[in-house]
Amino acid sequence: AQSVTQPDIHITVSEGASLELRCNYSYGATPYLFWYVQSPGQGLQLLLKYFSGDTLVQGIKGFEAEFKRSQSSFNLRKPSVHWSDAAEYFCAVGDNTNAGKSTFGDGTTLTVKP
């Protein structure tokens, strides 16, 4: 069975500082991997996705993520955080034939200090 672990429940960074959110997954084959962001009371917005190819993927809002098969990781990074990035972030692994059947981690809440 597929699973996703986000080890950090809550992260606080200063505005302008760099950010890395960790994600580890378990999946038998080549996974579809996703990062989503959720603002309070809202649905999920896709930040970026990895299906195959280049292991460093670029997303919206200046985010990027790197797929490392040997470590079963897909960490999200941003070089300089803005106050508007404060939100909850979810990593997900999708069935390799159907992303609609994704398994999500429990999320990391990002707080940005001024």
Added chain:
Amino acid sequence: ETGVTQSPTHLIKTRGQQVTLRCSSQSGHNTVSWYQQALGQGPQFIFQYYREEENGRGNFPPRFSGLQFPNYSSELNVNALELDDSALYLCASSSGANVLTFGAGSRLTVL
């Protein structure tokens, strides 16, 4: 293009009642997936509908059921509500199978 819309946005029910949540998929999307997001947790896959047929189900009991209509909109029905059914219910649509567009969700409170 319109996104995914869900209704109602909030509702309160009592234990044992039944609830129907609705979802209009994004234009051009023929697949709808439903997720339950309990407080402080990530979304959990309930089921998916494709061409009006259930196309996969997560670990949810049969009292969770759904429908998809010819216009690809969908309903989620939950019978015999329990307190633990209190959650944000998210609908996501997709075209093909690869990228999901989520609605803002329906917040269900069961008292």
